[in-house]
Amino acid sequence: MVSCILASRMQENAWELKIFHVNSSMGLIHIEVLDGLLDEVDEVEDLHATDGLASPCEDFLLDIDFAGKVSVLAPGLCQGSHSRNPSSESQSPGLSGSSNSAIGISDSSTVTVQDFEYKNDSLNKTEKHGLQAAVRRKKRCRTPLQGTCLDSQDFKEFDDDENPLLSDLLLSNQKGKSSIEACKVGSFLREKRLRKPTQRYIEEFSNKKSKYLKGRGKFSSGDAVTANDKGLKMRSHGDLHNVRPKTLSAVSEEELLSGTKIQEVPLVRGKRGRPKKHVSVPQIEPDEEHFTSESEDDSVTKRRCKSHDRRKHQRMWTLTEVMNLVDGISEYGVGRWTDIKRLLFAASAYRTPIDLRDKWRNLLRASCAHKLKKKEMEERQGHAVRPLPKSLLRRVRELAKIHPYPRERGVKSIGEDDPSTLPTSSKGAPLSVGRKNNVRRKNCT
DNA sequence: ATTAGGG
DNA sequence: CCCTAAT
Numbered sequence: 440m441v442s443c444i445l446a447s448r449m450q451e452n453a454w455e456l457k458i459f460h461v462n463s464s465m466g467l468i469h470i471e472v473l474d475g476l477l478d479e480v481d482e483v484e485d486l487h488a489t490d491g492l493a494s495p496c497e498d499f500l501l502d503i504d505f506a507g508k509v510s511v512l513a514p515g516l517c518q519g520s521h522s523r524n525p526s527s528e529s530q531s532p533g534l535s536g537s538s539n540s541a542i543g544i545s546d547s548s549t550v551t552v553q554d555f556e557y558k559n560d561s562l563n564k565t566e567k568h569g570l571q572a573a574v575r576r577k578k579r580c581r582t583p584l585q586g587t588c589l590d591s592q593d594f595k596e597f598d599d600d601e602n603p604l605l606s607d608l609l610l611s612n613q614k615g616k617s618s619i620e621a622c623k624v625g626s627f628l629r630e631k632r633l634r635k636p637t638q639r640y641i642e643e644f645s646n647k648k649s650k651y652l653k654g655r656g657k658f659s660s661g662d663a664v665t666a667n668d669k670g671l672k673m674r675s676h677g678d679l680h681n682v683r684p685k686t687l688s689a690v691s692e693e694e695l696l697s698g699t700k701i702q703e704v705p706l707v708r709g710k711r712g713r714p715k716k717h718v719s720v721p722q723i724e725p726d727e728e729h730f731t732s733e734s735e736d737d738s739v740t741k742r743r744c745k746s747h748d749r750r751k752h753q754r755m756w757t758l759t760e761v762m763n764l765v766d767g768i769s770e771y772g773v774g775r776w777t778d779i780k781r782l783l784f785a786a787s788a789y790r791t792p793i794d795l796r797d798k799w800r801n802l803l804r805a806s807c808a809h810k811l812k813k814k815e816m817e818e819r820q821g822h823a824v825r826p827l828p829k830s831l832l833r834r835v836r837e838l839a840k841i842h843p844y845p846r847e848r849g850v851k852s853i854g855e856d857d858p859s860t861l862p863t864s865s866k867g868a869p870l871s872v873g874r875k876n877n878v879r880r881k882n883c884t
Numbered sequence: 885a886t887t888a889g890g891g
Numbered sequence: 892c893c894c895t896a897a898t
Binding site: 774776777792793796800 | 885886887888889
């Protein structure tokens, strides 16, 4: 025996509550019209007004079973109540992209509500019909079960909602109070459940989605990350194969600086990944350029070795990159990350200015650490290959002296004003280190 | 829109 | 790398 409350909206402010007692074994339907007419339906009005659903015959279906467990199928609650059921989660249409506004009626509930209509006279037949329809809709809303109607299972499935609030609510409903509360609670619950989409989550979600699409053959334009991840494959079969086999080092600098490298290949890169959409400089991706061999492999292997998804897209910093960075810093100063990025890293669309800064931070740390404990460092280099050439480290230290990165605690132990370290850039390229262009010189002690 | 700082 | 607050 199952019973079900149907709150139907008769007029503007008139609501009618009906209880269906359904005896599933005998196929009987007993209808009981509670004193309906609710007056203070303002909230409901608003609720519908906001959704453009304010048509004069909308019904809310509330169902209960006799065991005392209660579940409510009210607008919006549908989503909440069945999202709890693991088997039906994937089917729920309302979960997909709907707004997380507190008073948005979910798609599913919309379906449930909108085309459920009947005349309030001639109850017997139409009621049954309507009820069946409602059940069917419920099923559609949750899981495509087999189509037997009026099985007590159908109702039971909604009962895994153990929320005591709901039972209270429904009880009060039976006593003839308003069903507004249902809506309120419904929206409340929904609000609770839909909390915090989180940038990260969204990104991952869209990522999965696009991957899925790709798998289906639809090549969704862009999506830098996945594109990068699949970079090897894609390039291997051809399309963006502008990659000239470079000498893998040093080239990028002059070319970039002289601007000869600025080309206009309309890359299909989405704005989602690292690259900022702000493109003041025609950014071409020869990015694999000198990384095709090492960095790409690095990242790939890394991803394979450890598939822990922290650090989503991680690209190893190559030596040339680091050198570029150091050069840039020494030229433009610390803190001009955007400039450096624009001028020296136009080639690599990943590497946001923040990345540069982070890398610089790490470099500083490294250099300091290098100074502090040599032996341990060497130890570590034993098991982790980090070929940071001394010359580079020295340059880092110099730069650290000139424009110390604010708030770097280990930095204090730099060479302590050793003039010999300054001009002795063995690699030449003393660059403009001497001229600290208008960089606030803070002593980092 | 960028940067600094922390995780 | 990522996220957030501050500018």
